[in-house]
Amino acid sequence: MRKFAYCMIALTLVGCSREFVESIYDVNYEPTNRFAKNLAQLPGQFEKDTAALDALINSFSGNIEKRWGSKEIKVAGKSNYVKYIDNYLSRAEVNFQEGKILVETVSPTDPEGHLRRAIVTTLLTPDDPMSVDLFSSQDIELKGQPFLYNQVLDQDKQPIQWGWRANRFADYLIANQLKVKQVDFKKAYYVEIPMVEDQIQIRSYQYANIVQKASRKYDIPEDLIYAIIKTESSFNPYAVSWANAYGLMQVVPKTAGRDVYKLVKNKSGQPTPEYLFNPENNIDTGTAYFHILKTRYLKDVNDPTSLEYSMISAYNGGTGGVLNTFSKDRKRAMSDLNSLQPNQVYWALTKKHPNSESRRYLEKVTKYKKEFNMPK
Known part of the structure; x- marks a missing residue:
């Protein structure tokens, strides 16, 4: 079974420094237990764990910054899914509140091929969080029911469950909706995919x-x-x-x-x-x-x-x-x-x-x- 030790510390990570975390989230580290103090003497749920955060700065965040630059660091949160693959060269962000999916790559070689793989991976990511390491660029085993099944429709307005349909939709997106932008002095190739309204x-x-x-x-x-x-x-x-x-x-x-x-x-x-x-x-x-x-x-x-x-x-x-x-x-x-x-x-x-x-x-x-x- 996959070990989730990284999760105990990775959740405090949203940037290159502790100061960045605090500036984005207005973090309150005062104890605010979800129960009356006189009923359970336990530490506060927002304890500051600077040692754990510092330990990750040079690993996960550092790898992202190396590929994307300090202004393009994205990680998974409460209402967004972010996954890196291809040694951090490609990534997908699913914003559930806005109903939008962004798949992009900064690969200097065969960017369309890398983007195509990232699109297919995103569309076929399984609905079991146990099988996906959100805090690395480790590949995902594409098996079982896709997490986004029925929440994204292809060019024929059909849900995407199988590899052949995902690959065909990826080809369509790259041929018709491919965009390019500058990211940290390099080109990023990307597509944006809308989710269905009732996702x-x-x-x-x-x-x-x-x-x-x-x-x-x-x-x-x-x-x-x-x-x-x-x-x-x-x-x-x-x-x-x-x-x-x-x-x-x-x-x-x-x-x-x-x-x-x-x-x-x-x-x-x-x-x-x-x-x-x-x-x-x-x-x-x-x-x-x-x-x-x-x-x-x-x-x-x-x-x-x-x-x-x-x-x-x-x-x-x-x-x-x-x-x-x-x-x-x-x-x-x-x-x-x-x-x-x-x-x-x-x-x-x-x-x-x-x-x-x-x-x-x-x-x-x-x-x-x-x-x-x-x-x-």
Whole structure:
């Protein structure tokens, strides 16, 4: 089985230096555990790991910079898939939020041949994240159902499942849509491929049985699970983040993952990255954490709608963040929260929460939840 040790450190990498990371992501390294501090004495989920980051600067990022230049460094994130091949000469970026795919190469020899191979590889990449090393230029074994099946149509408006169709579409793109640009004093040959308009819905359908199973198991509404997945990853099972969060529901192993292991699974330790890259394991773990929020950390919230708002906010910014919105004193905070109507709780968590990301998070999730339109 592939070793995923690189994942434990690679997720903090988005550039050539730690300063670049912090300038792009406005990283907050203060502990913000996804549970009340007095209930679980664990380190914060955003611990600064400079040694791990520095160890990677001269490997992955260095290899990218060597080929593409310091201004063209791209790596996988929560809602985008990035994969390098050909010793970092070719790469693909799938932007799920914008519904666009960019495949490009800076190979000085036979650029069209390299680009053709990169296009085919992208179209036939399997839907199993366990089989793809996102943080190297290692080749991908093209087998099984393609990850992008039904999300991209060829020149005949047909989905791409087999090698012959992928190769034919690659030839068409190079013959009709090839573009050239300057990248770090060299030429980059590229094509842009649009995804179908309902690409997010198509991916969501793939996990319907898993979501239904988790919903029934942990008594969490299906539409809430779907909304969290859309917010966290745009249904990208390859999703990774600088906070060491993995997969569809962006589970952090050493905080939420460890809590689920201890309080739900009755086992020690924490889930591994490879465990969380499995969609079924990821959705089960993320939903189990919502169960913990509902039945343990926020069980004293009386109104069910206020409880749901609080759970959503706590999934992103911690139980402590929810309570601090109302008072620094835990008992006073819970009393104040329960004295409010649900719309007032929502207003407070989206306007007065101490963390701006958490304020936006609740707005996004509640908006997306309506899209799935499922009864509780």
